[in-house]
Amino acid sequence: MKRKKEELIDQLKEKGLKITSQRLAIVDALVENRHDHPGATLIFNEARKKSARVSLSTVYATLKEFSEYGLIRQLEFDRMENRYDVDLSDHVNLICNRCGKIFDYSIPASLEPRDIARKAGFVVTDTRLEFHGYCRDCLKRPD
């Protein structure tokens, strides 16, 4: 299996997006911090460390673009910056109410809170299910 980093770079090429030093630094930061589900600020700082010249605007624009092209997944929160996930496989995000860390729990497996507590050591207090797509009315409309 190819490393995630090269995989992402190949996808950039496929989609006709340019490979710039900024994008490489952002890809690096995304892949290396993947288990932290990093946010824009963390990615910005990490990219800067690697001696790359990057602006925060660019980081935002790039993450947005990557999300739109389906290279990564954007996780949204209330009063907390968005986080990004390079793991596109089916999984549940387990989010700790206290420390805010985000853990992955892979599917298919039972989604019963009891099972999750037993297998992942995570006590579920609140669940959030959202299915995004197109409603009946919008499907009918042309445009």
Place this chain on the structure above:
Amino acid sequence: MKRKKEELIDQLKEKGLKITSQRLAIVDALVENRHDHPGATLIFNEARKKSARVSLSTVYATLKEFSEYGLIRQLEFDRMENRYDVDLSDHVNLICNRCGKIFDYSIPASLEPRDIARKAGFVVTDTRLEFHGYCRDCLKRPD
């Protein structure tokens, strides 16, 4: 079954929260617009219409407090104001990518996108599952 409005007011009393004209107006707005899953701005406007003297700060503080006391549920989005749900029963929020409307789809029922398309006429393009709670480390820690 008691009407949702009285139910909420009773809960305020039970928790020792004061019944103010502002809170009554906010409860009204929440209940009457429940199917729109209203946001703070809509609730503010609705509450104002009912000749109530309310400030936006109060609406925010009240919605936050209601959420914390578990009277309502806060739904968070990216670049869109938070929305509030008075329906605390198990259900999936179906969110249209185009018009932004939020539909409820009750559980227990199959969560298979195919079944949802057939039964609710909603085509699922993206799913979001988040389980909030406490991680292993935080469970160990005293504090």
Place this chain on the structure above:
DNA sequence: TCTTCATTTCGGATTCATTCCAGTTTAGGA
């Protein structure tokens, strides 16, 4: 290798939801 130009980047200004704060009002128990 050089030229060209659409794409990308920059950074400062802007937007907008939400929170904060200090002063004022008020619900509801005594």
Place this chain on the structure above:
DNA sequence: TCCTAAACTGGAATGAATCCGAAATGAAGA
């Protein structure tokens, strides 16, 4: 009716994210 903690106000502050015009640059073609 009085009293006090709780609730409310509105303007300022915060912070994530976007916008914008100008400058830089990747990469395709000569």
